[in-house]
Amino acid sequence: MSNKSSLKPHNLCKITNVSTGEVWMQVRKHAQEIAESEPQLRALLYDVVLNRSCLGEALAFRLSRKLSREEMNRHELTPLLVGIFVNQPRVTQSAAADMIAIFERDPACKSPLEPMIFFKGFMAISTYRVAHHLWHSGRRPLALYIQSICSEIFGVDIHPAASIGCGLLLDHATSIVIGETAIVEDNVSILHEVTLGGTGKATGDRHPVVRSGVLIGAGSKILGRVEIGRCAKVGAGSVVLADVPEHVTVAGVPAKIRGRANTPAMDMNQCFESGQI
Template identity: 65%
Template sequence: MDSDQHSSEPAGSAKPVRICNSGSIDVDGLWQSIQARAEEIHDEEMGLQSLVHDVILSKSCLGQALGARLARKLAREDATREELQPLLGGILADDPTLVASSARDLSAIVERDPACDSALQPLLFFKGFMAIATYRISHHLWTRGRRELALYFQSLTSEVFAVDIHPAAKIGCGILLDHATSFVVGETAIIEDDVSILHEVTLGGTGKMTGDRHPIVRSGVLLGAGAKILGRVEIGEGAKVGAGSVVLNDVPPHKTVAGVPAEIVGESADDAPALAMDQRLLCRKNRGG
C-alpha cells in the first residue's frame, strides 16, 4: 500500500501500525495458477466461457484481470464498462502495490475459507474480495487528492456489494472479508494485516466527534458476524470478538470478548484467530496452558 500507511501511528497508541509489511507474495505464480484453473473451467463449463475468457484468458496479468472484473461488476449508466476498465486498469498499472495487496487477499481467502478451492473463485465470484479490491482503488485515489472519484467508488461498492468502506480508512493485506454483506468501516478506522472479518461487522464512531474516532484492529484478529466495534478502541493482536458483540473498550492482545457490552471471557484459543477461523468461543485461561 502507499507510504503513509507504512509509517502511520494511531493517536492514543504507542504501537506503530502494521499494514502490508508482513511478507511478499509471488504475484506471477498466483496469476499462473488462476490462468490454469480458468482454462479448465473454460473447457468444462460452457455457461462461463465468455466470462472466463473476457476476465482471465484474454488478459496477460492479474492487474488487467482485476481491472476487467471490477469494471464488469461496477458498470452503471453514469460510468460504463468502456469508461471504467481503462480507468481501473491504469490505476492498477501505475501502482503495482495495489495488485500485490489484492494477491495477498486472494491467498488469504484460499488458505482460510474451506468453501474456496482456488484463487480464481474469489476473483470471479466473491463480493467480499471485490469490495476490498475496490476499496484499495478508492483509497489510492483519496491519498492522491482525487477525493470525489474516491467517494464515487465508495458509493458503487455500497450499492453493488452492500459493503461501505470510507476511502480514507487504512486497511492492510491478507484480509478475508467472508460473506461481506453489511460490512461498514468509518473514515479513521485502521485494520492491520492478516485480519478475518465476517458479515455485518461495523467499525464505527460514536456521535459527532471529529479526528481519530474509529477502531484500530491489530493483526491476527477475528471479528465474528454482527460484531459492532464503536469509537477509538483498539482490538489487540490475536484477539477474537464473538458474534453479535458490542465492543466499547479496548481488547487486550490474545483475549476473547463476547456479549453486549463485550467482556473478556478468556484467552484466545489460537495465537492468530484470523488464520484459524474458529468462531466458537473456545478459550484458554493461561497463555502457557
C-alpha cells in the same frame, strides 16, 4: 496501549511473501479448466482472465464489469482501473495477498480464482483499494463515487480514507461498515454485518484500530477509537466499547473477556478457547 494519535496508517500492507506472478499462474490455470468444462462461463473467463496479460489487468477488467453504470460505462472505467492496478504494483500485491488469504482460510474456496469471479467480499475490498488510491491521489470526489457504487453493488461500505492492510478475508461480507479513520492491519478476518464505527459527532480519530491476526465474528459492533489487540477474537454479536488486549476472546453486550485466543484470523475458529487469562 500505544499512542493511537501517532499512528501512520497509510500503506499498511507488510505481507511480502506472496508472489503476484505465482497467483496469476494459478488463476489462469483454473480459469482454463473451468472454461473448458463450463461453456456458459467461457465468455466471462476469457474477458476477465484468459485474454489478459497479468493479474492487475484481470482485476481491472473484473471490477469494470461489476461497477460500470450509465454515468460511467466500461469504456470509461476500464482504463482508470487498468492504470491503477497495472501501474501501482502495491495495489495488485495487496489484492493477491487477499486472494491467498481467502483460499487458505475459507474451506469453501477451492482456488485463488474463485474470489475474483464469485466472492463479493474480495471484490468489495479490491474496490476499496481503488478508492483508497484515488483518495490519496487527490481525487476525492471520484473515490467517494467508487465507494458509493461498492456499497450499492456489494452491500459493503468502506470509507476510502480508512487504512486497511492486506491478507484480509471479508467472509460473506454483507453489511460490513468500516469508517473513515478506522485502521485494520494485515491478516484480519471479518465476518458479515460487522461495523467498525464511530460514536456521535466526534471528529478526528474516531473509529477502531484492529491489529493483525484478529477475528471479528458476525454481527459485531466495535465503536469509537478503541484498539483490538493482536490475535484477539471478538465473538459474534458483541458490542465492543473499550480496548481489547491481545490474544483474548471477548463476547457479549458490552463485550467482556471470556477466554484466550491463539491465531483466530487464520484458524477461523469462533468457539471459546480454554485457558486462564
